[in-house]
Amino acid sequence: MSRLDPPPINRRSFLSLAALGSFFAALGTAAAGMLRLPSPAILPGPVRRFKLGPPEEFSAGTETPFTEQNIVLFRDDDGFYAISTTCTHLGCTVARSKEGFACPCHGSRFDPRGNVVGGPAPRPLPWLEVSRAANGELIVNADTEVPEGTRYSV
Amino acid sequence: MAETATKEFVHNLHELPHTVKDACFRLGKTPESEREESQATFHNLFLHIHSVRVHLRTLSPTLTFGLGLTAMASFVITIITGVLLMVYYKPSTDLAYQSMKDIHFTVYTGRFIRNIHRWAAQLMVLVVLLHMARVFFTASYKKPREFNWLVGLGLLVITLALSFTGYLLPWDQLAYWAITIGSNIANSPRELTDAIGITKWFDPGGFQKRLLLGANFVGQDSLIRFYVLHVFVLPLALVTLLGVHFWRIRKDGGLAKPEDPMGGLAEWGGERRTVFQPLATKTYGLMALVKGKRPPVNRGPENTVMSWPHLFWAELAVFMLTVAITLTLSFYWDAPLKELANPAIPENPAKAPWYFLGLQELVSYSAFMGGMLIPVIVLIGLALIPFLDRRSGGEGVWFGTPGEKATTWQSLFFALAVTVGMLAFTVNFGWLRNWFPNIHQLWIIAINPGSLLVLIFAAWSLLILKRKDSVRLAAVSLFTCFLVSFTLLTYFATVHRGPNWHFYWWPSQWPLH
Numbered sequence A: 001m002s003r004l005d006p007p008p009i010n011r012r013s014f015l016s017l018a019a020l021g022s023f024f025a026a027l028g029t030a031a032a033g034m035l036r037l038p039s040p041a042i043l044p045g046p047v048r049r050f051k052l053g054p055p056e057e058f059s060a061g062t063e064t065p066f067t068e069q070n071i072v073l074f075r076d077d078d079g080f081y082a083i084s085t086t087c088t089h090l091g092c093t094v095a096r097s098k099e100g101f102a103c104p105c106h107g108s109r110f111d112p113r114g115n116v117v118g119g120p121a122p123r124p125l126p127w128l129e130v131s132r133a134a135n136g137e138l139i140v141n142a143d144t145e146v147p148e149g150t151r152y153s154v
Numbered sequence B: 001m002a003e004t005a006t007k008e009f010v011h012n013l014h015e016l017p018h019t020v021k022d023a024c025f026r027l028g029k030t031p032e033s034e035r036e037e038s039q040a041t042f043h044n045l046f047l048h049i050h051s052v053r054v055h056l057r058t059l060s061p062t063l064t065f066g067l068g069l070t071a072m073a074s075f076v077i078t079i080i081t082g083v084l085l086m087v088y089y090k091p092s093t094d095l096a097y098q099s100m101k102d103i104h105f106t107v108y109t110g111r112f113i114r115n116i117h118r119w120a121a122q123l124m125v126l127v128v129l130l131h132m133a134r135v136f137f138t139a140s141y142k143k144p145r146e147f148n149w150l151v152g153l154g155l156l157v158i159t160l161a162l163s164f165t166g167y168l169l170p171w172d173q174l175a176y177w178a179i180t181i182g183s184n185i186a187n188s189p190r191e192l193t194d195a196i197g198i199t200k201w202f203d204p205g206g207f208q209k210r211l212l213l214g215a216n217f218v219g220q221d222s223l224i225r226f227y228v229l230h231v232f233v234l235p236l237a238l239v240t241l242l243g244v245h246f247w248r249i250r251k252d253g254g255l256a257k258p259e260d261p262m263g264g265l266a267e268w269g270g271e272r273r274t275v276f277q278p279l280a281t282k283t284y285g286l287m288a289l290v291k292g293k294r295p296p297v298n299r300g301p302e303n304t305v306m307s308w309p310h311l312f313w314a315e316l317a318v319f320m321l322t323v324a325i326t327l328t329l330s331f332y333w334d335a336p337l338k339e340l341a342n343p344a345i346p347e348n349p350a351k352a353p354w355y356f357l358g359l360q361e362l363v364s365y366s367a368f369m370g371g372m373l374i375p376v377i378v379l380i381g382l383a384l385i386p387f388l389d390r391r392s393g394g395e396g397v398w399f400g401t402p403g404e405k406a407t408t409w410q411s412l413f414f415a416l417a418v419t420v421g422m423l424a425f426t427v428n429f430g431w432l433r434n435w436f437p438n439i440h441q442l443w444i445i446a447i448n449p450g451s452l453l454v455l456i457f458a459a460w461s462l463l464i465l466k467r468k469d470s471v472r473l474a475a476v477s478l479f480t481c482f483l484v485s486f487t488l489l490t491y492f493a494t495v496h497r498g499p500n501w502h503f504y505w506w507p508s509q510w511p512l513h
Helices: A011-036 B002-024 B034-042 B067-086 B096-105 B110-137 B146-168 B173-186 B189-195 B204-213 B220-251 B307-332 B354-363 B367-388 B404-429 B441-446 B449-468 B471-495
Strands: A049-053 A062-066 A071-076 A079-084 A116-118 A127-132 A138-146 B053-055 B304-306
Touching: A049 A062, A049 A071, A071 A138, A079 A138, B034 B304, B034 B307, B053 B307, B067 B110, B067 B220, B067 B307, B096 B110, B110 B146, B110 B307, B110 B354, B110 B471, B146 B173, B146 B220, B146 B354, B146 B367, B173 B204, B173 B220, B173 B354, B173 B367, B189 B204, B189 B367, B189 B441, B204 B220, B304 B307, B354 B367, B354 B471, B367 B441, B367 B449, B367 B471, B404 B449, B404 B471, B449 B471
Parallel strands: none
Antiparallel strands: A049 A138, A062 A071, A071 A079, A079 A127, A127 A138, B053 B304
């Protein structure tokens, strides 16, 4: 027998090891299965598509805050756009300020188009998809982001 | 025959008070001899976690200040008051706030019980931190106590988690926004994954947040999860780990202390107390001497006294003091209850509980670095201490290593200067984003006041390692820096941060809004 050969193992030790191994394998599988449970399969929550009213209500050059929905709807000469007021840092609601938006929680600041100008926010405020319902009302989908500068023209 | 049985029955009935008493209290009287005192300790389930004899050093109030026991006492208080609050509290978004109002205004002693719960919880966090500092500065984590230091860190984390989960339950503005922020800190690895564009495939942040909240926002699913964690999972984990903690104290030979000096009790005021002095000619049984190496050869006398009554009086005193402190605080200061949670309007400023405010200050530079990486780095650093500093010496003595006091003072002033400087600089000049609005997020995560503080302190500790040629002193400098910085950041965020997280000298200067 060479020096490099593994030490011999007798049948009893081998079977014991195998039994122990299968015990831990079963335990691990059971634990993994149980830990899977708290991770939600379906995320609860309301549909975040908001009807904001007919386009005629908003004249060009205005902005309308929707506090319940955490959205500001803008209309300029090119069309409509909506910006989310949920801070991209830690989820507080930003308020409209002189230079744009300001977050009360950790002092993130944004310009009127949502770009970060100061503070810890990692991303600009998201621009949200604007569309129209069958009855002509404007719809903002708060779950769908669109690139900055995207307008919806009526 | 029947007559004797009747007699026996009547006799037994007559003796009932005595026989029941003897069955419950087996000794049946106050212990008088040391043998009976050791039996009183040894034969009682609740007392037998103590050794029968205890070293005089252990009883010295200025060695431990009873901090560990105070933490235990405040935990017992939160358990009792917590169970009482559960009688009325309803973990539902529709009912939680109303049940809090009920507890506050209608339930008999409800407000007082809730105040006690809150104050005991705050005391527990404070005392657990102080207890850790005590263990560190008396070098009590050294061999063979490394494992118990780790268990203690686990207990610290669970204590903080208990506080955090309890914060949501009132379902008021404070609760809602603190947990919104907290859960988004769990989400903050996205800062990194977004910055390098892999969130679509690898999203640990989103996973953590959903696991915590059961949803993408703080709602009913989150409330019930926090409730289950707060009233069952975490207390159970704490009690289990606490059992291990106490068990290890016994197994590691009681509290850390230096070897007994030869020649008796000079430093303890001579024959101040009756002290056990084993006779060379006598053999002692297990009952009288549970701990230690026998027989004593070339060592001084044991310097121990009986646990009953000396240790138990001391423990009772600490319990009473803890209860007195929490009751006094609860009598004068109410636990806050703000308006009903309103997802549309955040509190301004939305502040975490005080012990998380230091972290909140770091989070206001970068959520991922301040909220996740730095806490993890600090915890790993703390966990490594007993494994990197392995040279014995100084155990059980405050600042027992030569040069330790000087190093502590130096590090204290160093950390004070660096942290104040860093805060003053940030308040006055802002940070990278203010200077380069288009800078890549990776730079913000990597280089911010929080990460710089960690780097500077690590460098300082390495300098001490080189200059003083002592691993223990390097650990002391790092731990002191951590403690000072933590305290200072907590103070700064508590007092000097106002609406929009702007700097104010005093809360009285906050603008009305």
